[in-house]
Amino acid sequence: MTPARTVRHDRDHIVGIALDLLDRYGLPDLTMRRLAAELDVQASALYWHFDSKQDLLAAVSDRILERLPAPSPTADLLTAARGVRDALLAHRDGAEVVMSSAALRPGPSRAHDVIRAALPESLPAADLGAAAVLQFILGHATLVQQRMHGESHGAAATSGVLDEVGEDAAVFEAGIGLLSRGARPAPAPH
Amino acid sequence: MTPARTVRHDRDHIVGIALDLLDRYGLPDLTMRRLAAELDVQASALYWHFDSKQDLLAAVSDRILERLPAPSPTADLLTAARGVRDALLAHRDGAEVVMSSAALRPGPSRAHDVIRAALPESLPAADLGAAAVLQFILGHATLVQQRMHGESHGAAATSGVLDEVGEDAAVFEAGIGLLSRGARPAPAPH
DNA sequence: ACCTGAACACCGTTCAAGT
DNA sequence: ACCTGAACACCGTTCAAGT
Numbered sequence: 001m002t003p004a005r006t007v008r009h010d011r012d013h014i015v016g017i018a019l020d021l022l023d024r025y026g027l028p029d030l031t032m033r034r035l036a037a038e039l040d041v042q043a044s045a046l047y048w049h050f051d052s053k054q055d056l057l058a059a060v061s062d063r064i065l066e067r068l069p070a071p072s073p074t075a076d077l078l079t080a081a082r083g084v085r086d087a088l089l090a091h092r093d094g095a096e097v098v099m100s101s102a103a104l105r106p107g108p109s110r111a112h113d114v115i116r117a118a119l120p121e122s123l124p125a126a127d128l129g130a131a132a133v134l135q136f137i138l139g140h141a142t143l144v145q146q147r148m149h150g151e152s153h154g155a156a157a158t159s160g161v162l163d164e165v166g167e168d169a170a171v172f173e174a175g176i177g178l179l180s181r182g183a184r185p186a187p188a189p190h
Numbered sequence: 191m192t193p194a195r196t197v198r199h200d201r202d203h204i205v206g207i208a209l210d211l212l213d214r215y216g217l218p219d220l221t222m223r224r225l226a227a228e229l230d231v232q233a234s235a236l237y238w239h240f241d242s243k244q245d246l247l248a249a250v251s252d253r254i255l256e257r258l259p260a261p262s263p264t265a266d267l268l269t270a271a272r273g274v275r276d277a278l279l280a281h282r283d284g285a286e287v288v289m290s291s292a293a294l295r296p297g298p299s300r301a302h303d304v305i306r307a308a309l310p311e312s313l314p315a316a317d318l319g320a321a322a323v324l325q326f327i328l329g330h331a332t333l334v335q336q337r338m339h340g341e342s343h344g345a346a347a348t349s350g351v352l353d354e355v356g357e358d359a360a361v362f363e364a365g366i367g368l369l370s371r372g373a374r375p376a377p378a379p380h
Numbered sequence: 381a382c383c384t385g386a387a388c389a390c391c392g393t394t395c396a397a398g399t
Numbered sequence: 400a401c402c403t404g405a406a407c408a409c410c411g412t413t414c415a416a417g418t
Binding site: 099100102103104125128129131132133135136137138139140142143146147149150170171172173174175177178179180181182183187 | 289290292293294315318319321322323325326327328329330332333336337339340360361362364365367368369370371372373377
């Protein structure tokens with residue numbers, strides 16, 4: 001039986017609270033000082049666990065991406081792409097967090113593999129294609145969440161009668177539709 | 191002959207200096223206080239010209255997008271897409287600035303029209319398709335510039351021998367390649 | 381090993397007051 | 400019309416010191 005040493009916080013725990021704060025207040029209000037206050041600790045204490053705020057956000061990004069579906073060669077591209085998008089949209093400002101940390105990470109990520117596995121084997125340079133699909137999803141999700149941000153404090157609703165979320169979904173499906181049509185093997189010339 | 195009243199600064203002038211600062215120091219260091227110092231003015235003076243930093247950045251975003259090519263129905267998608275991408279990459283952190291301001295702007299933007307005009311007329315729901323292509327370009331350019339940011343202060347170069355810029359360009363061409371193949375009219379069934 | 385306290389060098393924004 | 404000066408309520412980060 002391990003002695004009940006009061007280890008107050010570890011990285012995993014802090015990342016969880018950070019994700020909570022993110023969902024409740026959004027990225028601009030996820031500050032080291034607020035996070036520390038939520039943990040009943042001084043802001044400087046966080047720097048024992050993380051090198052910097054960037055380091056913390058990278059860990060939050062990894063946590064967000066844990067929701068990713070498993071790579072499956074039987075899934076079609078639309079299904080795989082929705083899985084990645086939904087992981088990003090599951091947390092407030094999730095896309096922006098992942099995007100800003102994705103830069104530091106090098107090459108083949110988990111998300112890349114999910115997309116790549118859903119691309120037809122016949123596709124040449126599938127790695128480039130998968131990277132492109134991923135960039136579309138990240139761009140899309142970031143814009144969607146940025147618009148939410150804007151709506152929440154100020155700006156008028158969009159002109160039309162179309163509800164926002166329906167329009168966003170339609171653009172997403174259109175994009176993945178084009179990409180997967182473009183990735184389809186050319187029909188054998190008669 | 192108008193009297194030589196010393197109007198020190200107008201919006202256009204300030205936006206120009208802001209863009210200069212952006213190119214020299216990057217978005218995180220484009221602060222109201224630094225911008226004011228560059229103009230030999232107190233930070234509070236900027237709030238006579240702009241409602242907020244967001245307002246200023248929206249104006250900077252518009253200026254960045256002035257480099258956009260004109261919409262042309264004769265241009266192919268790759269050419270049009272490159273034009274948009276190059277406008278974003280022409281200024282440091284340009285994609286991020288445009289992206290964060292794109293949320294507030296409503297529907298049909300200049301960039302949207304450029305892409306839309308390059309899509310085949312036969313394509314159904316071309317507006318959705320154009321929005322999707324735009325989201326790909328924004329996601330791509332943002333990631334490219336974020337990686338530059340990362341490289342400039344710290345992180346190791348990528349694993350391979352491939353130079354970065356070549357790899358980025360290849361992903362871009364692959365993405366636009368898939369999208370334009372997907373947008374091509376289906377061959378008439380024999 | 382984990383955290384406090386205090387400090388450093390900053391932020392965006394508001395507002396009365398000046399010219 | 401355009402700007403100053405001072406203030407308010409914050410930031411991320413460092414570092415000696417505590418336990």
